[in-house]
Amino acid sequence: MNLDKRRVVLPVLDREQDRLLAHALQIDGRAPFRRIAEVLGVSDQTVARRYTRLRSAGTLRVVGLTDPLRLGEVPWFVRVRCAPGAAGAIGEALARRPDTTWVSLTSGGTEIACLVRPGGTGGGDTLLLEKLPRTPRVVDVSAHCLLHVFFGQDLSLFTKSGPLTAEQVAALKPANAPDRLLSDPAPAPAYPLDEADGRLLDALARDGRTPVGELAAATGWSATTVRRRMAELREAGVLYFDLDFAPRVLQGNFRAALWLNIEPAAIEAVGAALAAHPEVSFAAATTGDFNIYASISTGDAGAFYRYLTGPVAALPGVLGTSTSPIHRAFKGAGPL
Missing domain, CATH: 3.30.70.920 (Lrp/AsnC effector binding domain/regulation of amino acid metabolism (RAM) domain)
Known part of the structure; x- marks a missing residue:
C-alpha cells in the first residue's frame, strides 16, 4: 500500500475528527476503540467505523515496529542518485524490499532516499555495496550509518501539535510506554528475540491492531502470553507503535x-x-x-x-x- 499516492478530499469536519483519531492512535496504537471513544466523547462504533474507513482508503494505518538500535542492528540512510527518468522504477523496486523503510523521491526527482535495516550487525552489504552500484541508470550511492534517534519512532508531529488536550493525552497514554522525547543515549546490549517473537513482530508490522487471537495463532502462544510479551517488548523499548498516514491529508x-x-x-x-x-x-x-x-x-x-x-x-x-x-x-x- 502506498499511502502517499492517494488523494483523499474530506469535509473540514471529517478532517478535524480524523486528526483527533490519528493523534489518539499515535499515543497508543493498540488503545481499545472504547477507550478512544470515551476520551473523544463519541461512540465506540463511530471510532471503529472512522478508522476502518481511513484504513480502507489507504489514508492511515497503525503499524507495530522495532527499534533497530535496541536489537543491535546497524541501520543505514542510503541516498541513490539516478539518471533522469529512472528514479521512479528504482524507488518502487527499493520499496518492495523487506529491509527498507521510508523510501522517498527527492532532489528534483533524480534521487532516492531510504532507510535500510539489514537485520543484523553484519548484514546489508549486498544491497548497499553490490546490487545498487551495479544497477542500470544508478549514478551514485552513498550510505550513512544511523547512530542515535533524537525524535521519531513512536513520536510524530501529532506528539507536538496534535489536537488533543494534555488531559486527553494523559488518559490515552499506555502505562508501559517510555516517558521520553529523546531516546536514551546510554548503550544497552542487543535485546534477544526468538522465532516466535519474530512471528509476533511480523504480524504487528503488517497491522499494529491485529487481534490478540490472531497473534496467538501466529505465535503458538496463549492470549495471556501474547499480551505479556507485547508489554515486555514495549517496556524494553524494542516494540513501538507508529502511524503510516497520507501526508496530504494529515500533515x-x-x-x-x-x-x-x-x-x-x-x-x-x-x-x-x-x-x-x-x-x-x-x-x-x-x-x-x-x-x-x-x-x-x-x-x-x-x-x-x-x-x-x-x-x-x-x-x-x-x-x-x-x-x-x-x-x-x-x-x-x-x-x-
Whole structure:
C-alpha cells in the first residue's frame, strides 16, 4: 500500500475528527476503540467505523515496529542518485524490499532516499555495496550509518501539535510506554528475540491492531502470553507503535529532507532543539559529512524558508546545511 499516492478530499469536519483519531492512535496504537471513544466523547462504533474507513482508503494505518538500535542492528540512510527518468522504477523496486523503510523521491526527482535495516550487525552489504552500484541508470550511492534517534519512532508531529488536550493525552497514554522525547543515549546490549517473537513482530508490522487471537495463532502462544510479551517488548523499548498516514491529508503539504553539518560538541544540543521544533517529524545523528538528518514538514515552501532562516539559522555549531524537497513517498513506516 502506498499511502502517499492517494488523494483523499474530506469535509473540514471529517478532517478535524480524523486528526483527533490519528493523534489518539499515535499515543497508543493498540488503545481499545472504547477507550478512544470515551476520551473523544463519541461512540465506540463511530471510532471503529472512522478508522476502518481511513484504513480502507489507504489514508492511515497503525503499524507495530522495532527499534533497530535496541536489537543491535546497524541501520543505514542510503541516498541513490539516478539518471533522469529512472528514479521512479528504482524507488518502487527499493520499496518492495523487506529491509527498507521510508523510501522517498527527492532532489528534483533524480534521487532516492531510504532507510535500510539489514537485520543484523553484519548484514546489508549486498544491497548497499553490490546490487545498487551495479544497477542500470544508478549514478551514485552513498550510505550513512544511523547512530542515535533524537525524535521519531513512536513520536510524530501529532506528539507536538496534535489536537488533543494534555488531559486527553494523559488518559490515552499506555502505562508501559517510555516517558521520553529523546531516546536514551546510554548503550544497552542487543535485546534477544526468538522465532516466535519474530512471528509476533511480523504480524504487528503488517497491522499494529491485529487481534490478540490472531497473534496467538501466529505465535503458538496463549492470549495471556501474547499480551505479556507485547508489554515486555514495549517496556524494553524494542516494540513501538507508529502511524503510516497520507501526508496530504494529515500533515503539512511541503516536506523536505534537512542535512546538517554540526560541530561535535553541539550535536546533542542541536538534536534536542530539533526534537522540540514543530516542523520536525524525525531527527537523528548519522555518520558522514552531514552528521544530523531531519525530516521537515511545513504548510508550504514559504513556511519552509522561514523555518530555515529562523529556527535552523539559530542552531549552535552549524557548519553547513543541505536540503532536498521530498516529492513522493514510495514507502512509509511499515511494510509495503
